[in-house]
Amino acid sequence: MDMVIADNLVKTFPAPDGKEKRAVDGLTFRVGEGQIYGLLGPNGAGKTTSLRMLSGLMAPTSGGAMLAGYDVATQPQEVKRVLGFLTANTGLYQRLTPRELLVYFAQLHGMNKLEAFDKADHLIEWLGLTDFAALRCGALSTGQKQRVNIARALIADPPILIMDEPTLGLDVLSNRIILEYIKRERDRGKTIILSTHYLDEAEDMCDNIGLIYDGTLVAEGTLESLRASTDEQRLSNIFLKIIHASEKVEAAIA
Amino acid sequence: MSSVHRIRTVYQKELIDILRDRRTLIAMIVVPIVLYPLLMVGSLQAVSIQAASLDEEKYTIGVVGRDQQNLLEYMLQWDAKLVSQEKMADENAESDSDDKKDAAPLVDLVKIIPIKTQEALQINIRERAIHVGIVFNSNEFLKAIDQQNGVTILSDKAEVRGQYVTGRLQDMFERLSNRLVEQRKQRAALPTYFDQPFAIEYVNLSAPQSILGQILPLILILMTITGAIYPAIDLTAGERERGTLESLMVCPVPVIDLVVGKFLVVTTVAIMGATLNLASVTATVYFGGFDMLIATSGQGLPLATMLLILVCLIPFAVLMSAMMLAVCSFARTFKEAQNYVTPVILAALLPGGMAALPAARLEGVMLVLPVGNMVLLSRELLLGAPVPVGHLLTVLFSTTLYAGAAVAIAAALFGKESVVFADTGSLKTLLSRKLFKPTRLPSVAMSLLYVSLLFPAWFFVQSALSPGPNENAVGLLQTSAWLMPLMFVLMPILIMAFWKVGVKHALSFRVPSIRHLSAAILLGLCMWVPAHELNLIQFQLLGMPQAVAAQAESIAATLQALPIVGVILLIAIIPAVCEELLFRGFLMGGLSGAARKWPAILASAAIFGVFHFLIFKFIVTATLGVMLGYLCWQSRSIWPAIIAHALHNSLAVISVVSPTTFERLGIRLEDGAHLPWTVLFIGCGAVVMGFVMVGKRSPSQPQAAIVTA
Numbered sequence: 031m032d033m034v035i036a037d038n039l040v041k042t043f044p045a046p047d048g049k050e051k052r053a054v055d056g057l058t059f060r061v062g063e064g065q066i067y068g069l070l071g072p073n074g075a076g077k078t079t080s081l082r083m084l085s086g087l088m089a090p091t092s093g094g095a096m097l098a099g100y101d102v103a104t105q106p107q108e109v110k111r112v113l114g115f116l117t118a119n120t121g122l123y124q125r126l127t128p129r130e131l132l133v134y135f136a137q138l139h140g141m142n143k144l145e146a147f148d149k150a151d152h153l154i155e156w157l158g159l160t161d162f163a164a165l166r167c168g169a170l171s172t173g174q175k176q177r178v179n180i181a182r183a184l185i186a187d188p189p190i191l192i193m194d195e196p197t198l199g200l201d202v203l204s205n206r207i208i209l210e211y212i213k214r215e216r217d218r219g220k221t222i223i224l225s226t227h228y229l230d231e232a233e234d235m236c237d238n239i240g241l242i243y244d245g246t247l248v249a250e251g252t253l254e255s256l257r258a259s260t261d262e263q264r265l266s267n268i269f270l271k272i273i274h275a276s277e278k279v280e281a282a283i284a
Numbered sequence: 285m286s287s288v289h290r291i292r293t294v295y296q297k298e299l300i301d302i303l304r305d306r307r308t309l310i311a312m313i314v315v316p317i318v319l320y321p322l323l324m325v326g327s328l329q330a331v332s333i334q335a336a337s338l339d340e341e342k343y344t345i346g347v348v349g350r351d352q353q354n355l356l357e358y359m360l361q362w363d364a365k366l367v368s369q370e371k372m373a374d375e376n377a378e379s380d381s382d383d384k385k386d387a388a389p390l391v392d393l394v395k396i397i398p399i400k401t402q403e404a405l406q407i408n409i410r411e412r413a414i415h416v417g418i419v420f421n422s423n424e425f426l427k428a429i430d431q432q433n434g435v436t437i438l439s440d441k442a443e444v445r446g447q448y449v450t451g452r453l454q455d456m457f458e459r460l461s462n463r464l465v466e467q468r469k470q471r472a473a474l475p476t477y478f479d480q481p482f483a484i485e486y487v488n489l490s491a492p493q494s495i496l497g498q499i500l501p502l503i504l505i506l507m508t509i510t511g512a513i514y515p516a517i518d519l520t521a522g523e524r525e526r527g528t529l530e531s532l533m534v535c536p537v538p539v540i541d542l543v544v545g546k547f548l549v550v551t552t553v554a555i556m557g558a559t560l561n562l563a564s565v566t567a568t569v570y571f572g573g574f575d576m577l578i579a580t581s582g583q584g585l586p587l588a589t590m591l592l593i594l595v596c597l598i599p600f601a602v603l604m605s606a607m608m609l610a611v612c613s614f615a616r617t618f619k620e621a622q623n624y625v626t627p628v629i630l631a632a633l634l635p636g637g638m639a640a641l642p643a644a645r646l647e648g649v650m651l652v653l654p655v656g657n658m659v660l661l662s663r664e665l666l667l668g669a670p671v672p673v674g675h676l677l678t679v680l681f682s683t684t685l686y687a688g689a690a691v692a693i694a695a696a697l698f699g700k701e702s703v704v705f706a707d708t709g710s711l712k713t714l715l716s717r718k719l720f721k722p723t724r725l726p727s728v729a730m731s732l733l734y735v736s737l738l739f740p741a742w743f744f745v746q747s748a749l750s751p752g753p754n755e756n757a758v759g760l761l762q763t764s765a766w767l768m769p770l771m772f773v774l775m776p777i778l779i780m781a782f783w784k785v786g787v788k789h790a791l792s793f794r795v796p797s798i799r800h801l802s803a804a805i806l807l808g809l810c811m812w813v814p815a816h817e818l819n820l821i822q823f824q825l826l827g828m829p830q831a832v833a834a835q836a837e838s839i840a841a842t843l844q845a846l847p848i849v850g851v852i853l854l855i856a857i858i859p860a861v862c863e864e865l866l867f868r869g870f871l872m873g874g875l876s877g878a879a880r881k882w883p884a885i886l887a888s889a890a891i892f893g894v895f896h897f898l899i900f901k902f903i904v905t906a907t908l909g910v911m912l913g914y915l916c917w918q919s920r921s922i923w924p925a926i927i928a929h930a931l932h933n934s935l936a937v938i939s940v941v942s943p944t945t946f947e948r949l950g951i952r953l954e955d956g957a958h959l960p961w962t963v964l965f966i967g968c969g970a971v972v973m974g975f976v977m978v979g980k981r982s983p984s985q986p987q988a989a990i991v992t993a
Contacts, residue, residue, distance in 0.1 A: 085534050089721075110536035117534075121527030125304040126297070137293040138535040182531060 031099075033190055033221035034061040034084065038093040041079050053079045055245035056093070061223060061238070063189075066216050068236030069225040070269070076245040077225040078118055081194050084223070085115045097190055111139070114183035118194040118225075124168035128159055128178045131167060132185055139186040153181045157211060173204025180211055191215060191222045197231065209235060229265040241269055248272050290537055294545025302515050302553060311514055312557045316564040325568070339387040343449045346399045346414040351423040353398045360391035363456045366463060390452045409440055416449045430468065502640045503565075504558065504593065505659065508601050509608075509629055511557025512550050516608035519546045520698060521621035540878060543609070543695040550605040558597055566590050596662035599683045603654065604632065606690035613697040639663075646675055648747055652682045652740045677902075681894045682739060689729070689736035692878075696729035722784040726776075731874025734779060735866070735891060738771060742895065745771075758842060765854045772862035776870040791869035796921035796982075803977035804915060804924030806970055808931025811911060812939075813967025815932070816959060818904045840940045848941055856933035864926045867892040867909065868916040876917075885913035908932070914975070920982045 036059050045051040054076040061067040069077050082088040084095050086106045094101065100108040123131055129150055136146035154163045159181060162174050170178065176196065183191060193212065197205045212235065216222055226232055232239065233253060241249040241256075249256060249272050253265070262268045302308050347353050367389055397414060399405050405417040421434035437453060439446040469478050477483070523529045532542065611628050615621035635656035644650060646660040657679045664671050745767055749760045780787050788794075796804075843851050867888050875884040889909030893902045908929075916925040938945055959967070 082530075087530060087533055107536050107538070110534055113534065115531070115534040117527075117530040119527055120531055123297075123301055123528060124526065125301050130297075130300070134293065134297045135531075135535065138290065138532075138537050140536070179531075 031063055032060040033063045033098055034059075034067070034223060035096040036060075036080070036084060036093075037095060039080060039083050039090050039095060040092045041076075041083060041088065042091045052245055054083070054090075057242070057245070057247055059240050059247060059250060061221055063221050064216065064219050065237040066212070066222045066224055066235055068232040068239045069223055069242055070227070070229055070232055070239060070265070071242035072227055075242045077227075077242055078194055080242070081115075081117075081192050081223065081225055085113055085192060086110065087115075111186070112188050112190055114186065114188040114191045116179055116183040116191070116193045116196055118198060120179050122167035122170075122175055122178060122182075125166060127164050127166055128170070128181070129154060129163045131178065132181055135182050135185045141186075149185060153184060157181050157184075173200050173207070176200060176204065176208060177211075180208065184215070189220060191220050193222065193224050195226055196224070197226065197228060205231070229269055233265050239265070241272060243269075243273055243276070248276055287538075287541055290541040291545045291548070294537075294542055295548050298519055298546055298549040299552060302518060302549060305518065308514055308518075308553065312511065312553065312560060316557075316561040321564065321568040338445070338448045341393065341445065342395060343393055343416070343445060344395045344397055344414040345449065346397050346405045346408055346417040348399060348402055348405060348419055349423070350398045352418070352420050353396050355420060355423065356396055356418060357391075359456070359460060360389075360394070363459055364389040364391045366459050387452075390449075390456060393452075394449070406438060409438055409446070412440070412443065415439070415443070415446045416453065418453070502636060502659065504562075504597060504600070504662065505604075505632060505636045505655065507558040507561040508554050508597065508604050509632065511554035511561075512601065512605045512608045513625055513629075515550045515553045516605065516612045517615075517618055517621040517625065519549060520609060520612040520694075521615040521618055524615075525617050539698055540695045543613070543691060543698050547605060547609050547691050547694065550609055551601050554601040554605050555597060558601065559594060562590060562593065562597075592665050593662060596658065596665060599680055599687075600655075600658045600662075603658070603683050603687045603690070606687040606694065607632070610690045610694040610697065613694045635659075646671065646679075649740065649744050651675060651678045652743045654683070654686050654740070658683060678894075685732075685736050685739060685891060685894065689732040692727075692729040692732040695878075696727055720784045722786065724786045724789045725877045726780055726783070726785050726790055726870060726874040728874050728878040730779065730783065730785075731776075731871045734776060735871055738775075738866075739895065742771060758846065761854050765858045768858060768862040772866040776866060780870075790873045791865055792873070792916060792920060792922040794921045796919045796923050799977060799979065800915070800919035800921065800924045800982070801927065803974045804919075804928040805931065806977065807911065807915065807974040808928035809935070810967045810970035810974065811908065811928065811932050812935050813959060813964060814971060815904050815908060817964065818907060819901075820958060822901070822903050843937075843941050848938070851941055852934050852937050856937045857930050860930035860933045861926055863892065863895075864912065864916075864922055864929050867895075868913055868925045869922050872913055872916065881917060885910060885917055889913050911971075911975075915978055918978045918981045920984065 036057055039054055039057040040052065041054040042050040042052050057076070057080050059067070059069075069080065071077055079088065083090045084097065084102065086102045086109050089103070094103055096102065097109045098112040100112065102109050122128075123134075126134070132150035132153060133143075133146045136149045137143065141149060154160055157177055157180065159174075159177060162170055167175065167178065180193075180196065183193070191212075196208050196212065200208065209231065212222060212224065224232065224235060236253070238252060239250065239256060240247050249259075249268075251259075256265070256268050257263060260268045260271045262271055345356065347356055399408060399414075399417075402417075402419055405414075405419070408414045409417055417438035419436040419438070421436075435457065437450060439450045441447065465479065466476070468474075469476060523532065533539075607628055608625065611624045612621040615624055632655045635653050636659045638644060639650065639653070639656035639659035640663070644656075644660060646657070646664050650660055651657055661671065661676070661679050745764070749764050777787055777791075780790055843855075871891060872884055872888040875887055879887065889906050889912075892909035893906030896902070896905045912925040912929055915928060916922060919925075958964070
């Protein structure tokens with residue numbers, strides 16, 4: 031069963047000059063259960079906007095999406111129950127401790143106080159946050175903060191995870207820890223959409239890859255199929271080749 | 285998880301979060317506990333030190349020529365003697381009047397300088413070389429005892445020392461003239477009361493008003509606002525700025541629960557802050573020994589009153605917090621929020637200041653003026669004036685309505701795409717029509733905001749139109765019948781059309797079933813029976829003000845002289861149609877988007893009741909509102925409610941205009957008399973039967989052609 035279905039998603043923003051800018055232009059893809067789907071592309075390609083539409087934070091101008099069989103437009107509360115969303119540049123409540131923060135979000139997901147404490151303590155142990163679980167979030171390092179954020183996204187043990195640039199601005203060590211978390215969640219059967227502009231880090235993570243450029247999907251498939259179709263090995267080179275090809279086509283049309 | 289549980293979760297977390305913030309603690313605790321005592325002690329001491337120092341300073345008085353110098357010196361000496369005589373007499377009579385310290389006699393404080401001309405005198409005063417100048421019109425001044433003597437006192441009004449000496453000189457001349465008048469009366473053998481044809485004594489029986497009571501309500505506004513500003517910004521724009529808003533918005537929690545939780549936190553902090561402020565002021569005044577200075581009544585600070593103020597503070601804090609939250613929900617950053625808050629504070633201070641004017645009274649439009657009504661209410665309570673229950677309830681109800689509208693707006697704005705994401709485009713998108721999606725129902729914020737704006741406006745129209753003793757009620761009723769379709773129906777329709785709300789569906793213009801129509805007719809014909817009995821019960825509980833009863837009678841008399849069809853149209857049919865479209869259509873439609881069946885029906889019925897402005901009719905109108913709301917909800921059509929309402933109103937009009945119609949049926953509607961048991965039984969039975977007929981809810985119509993993108 032396809033856990034995530036994006037169907038021709040379009041989002042236009044009013045541009046300062048009075049015209050409209052198409053940030054996402056007809057995005058369609060599917061993610062099967064237990065897979066990691068990499069939505070990859072450069073900054074400003076429309077990744078974040080797409081993920082916001084998938085999660086129901088933003089209403090699409092046209093098109094629609096289904097998560098675990100729920101329609102994002104008409105069943106927003108159900109969608110939020112099956113979804114853990116790690117947004118890009120997300121913040122934490124500076125004056126709460128990671129443990130308090132996790133308990134809060136657990137309660138917002140409908141757990142009673144006791145269940146919430148159990149869940150928070152379990153995640154703190156599972157993700158190795160014990161050392162700093164009692165400090166204020168404001169005092170944590172960037173890597174520690176991101177680990178707490180991932181714990182927050184996992185709080186309700188949702189079947190679908192959307193991770194928008196989870197490794198942005200992290201050092202090598204924290205980067206590795208986060209990617210390990212993500213793999214471990216996939217192995218537990220979760221469906222994951224991973225967006226990043228560090229193309230090469232996605233190579234050994236994703237079961238399926240969608241390359242997004244200028245609001246549209248320019249290529250999609252497994253790493254092998256992309257390698258085969260472009261004769262390139264590194265994902266970044268594959269991407270550049272595809273972009274180059276599509277621009278050549280555009281130039282030819284014009 | 286229930287809504288209450290979610291709201292409590294949000295409340296607890298936000299309260300901990302905000303109380304851990306150093307800035308909140310400084311604003312809430314350090315400022316009142318440290319700053320107020322310091323400010324108050326400091327400024328009061330500065331004032332008293334200055335006053336004391338004026339009594340001890342040396343002053344120079346300029347006169348023209350040496351003769352006049354001698355003359356003034358003579359007068360000053362004489363005055364000093366008179367003062368000491370007076371004091372001796374006082375001490376013999378009453379020895380306990382020693383609480384005010386006597387200033388040194390003027391003669392000891394001044395130095396008199398002779399100056400050549402009056403022009404030079406003026407220049408010296410301008411240059412502040414001397415404090416005051418005195419010019420006598422004659423050097424032979426006091427010797428011409430039966431004449432009037434001219435004295436010119438020159439001073440610079442802007443100069444505090446000059447003012448002080450002028451005041452002391454005025455006292456001196458008053459004492460000397462009194463003395464001279466005594467002498468003149470003795471010489472002419474006139475009685476002492478010769479120049480006092482009336483011996484007038486004013487006896488003031490009112491409780492001495494304290495300055496505190498006059499200014500405290502206004503201080504209260506400021507304290508509550510100050511308390512609400514920071515948390516309101518922190519919990520809305522702060523959440524957006526720190527990047528926590530998105531995580532919150534992907535939680536399966538309705539926005540309204542988040543906003544209500546946050547709103548309760550802002551209210552709590554505002555009340556806590558204002559309580560601390562108030563406690564600190566009270567303690568400073570009380571323990572600092574300033575209570576006599578502030579409460580002119582002389583009985584010190586009324587501590588019990590302070591508790592009363594605290595109680596008044598709660599609805600006040602509720603309204604201010606809701607307004608702040610609504611404004612801040614619109615902002616993306618802390619800075620932006622601060623900019624939005626300033627005009628709100630000014631907007632709140634204007635009615636607050638109006639109400640703080642000594643002449644303002646808690647009556648008329650002031651009863652429903654946002655903020656202003658609370659200021660007046662707390663002042664009336666502070667000054668111990670009796671406040672009628674109706675007024676009290678009107679103030680509380682209207683404040684609740686405004687606060688509810690503000691919370692609904694906050695919920696509508698909070699988490700809105702264009703506010704959450706800066707890249708979605710400017711905030712103008714919130715108002716740009718082409719981006720609106722067509723909807724089937726008005727939003728809660730839209731209907732509540734319009735209704736709360738309409739509330740004071742309609743109140744104003746009603747009081748402006750209510751006929752005076754000699755006015756023609758007919759013309760006024762006609763105006764009202766014209767304004768009602770405009771304000772109750774046309775405006776909501778225009779608003780909905782602008783926001784692309786499907787008017788036909790929103791106002792439930794749908795053909796009802798025969799079953800619901802017959803139920804509506806039955807209810808419309810019989811609801812007056814329980815309504816009549818409810819009215820009686822209510823009158824027994826609250827009583828009807830004489831003025832209202834008299835007004836009702838005079839209106840009845842006017843109406844009896846008019847053609848009955850016109851009267852029914854003007855005051856039965858038109859109001860019925862307009863009120864149904866507004867309350868059961870626009871308002872209940874908006875509420876039904878966010879609330880379940882009974883909360884929506886009850887809330888719209890309560891607002892419908894409040895809109896009649898007569899608190900002693902509230903129970904009846906609200907009950908009717910519930911019945912009509914139920915009828916409309918079950919039938920999914922506005923028509924049954926309109927028909928039932930119009931029939932009910934018409935019967936009420938007929939009972940007033942031509943009571944004989946009812947008498948012919950064997951029903952006597954005398955004042956205060958219960959209906960005969962038979963009528964009561966049949967009527968109530970018919971109403972119950974009507975509701976049985978209403979029965980199950982009509983199936984919803986297939987979704988109209990609304991393009992969902």
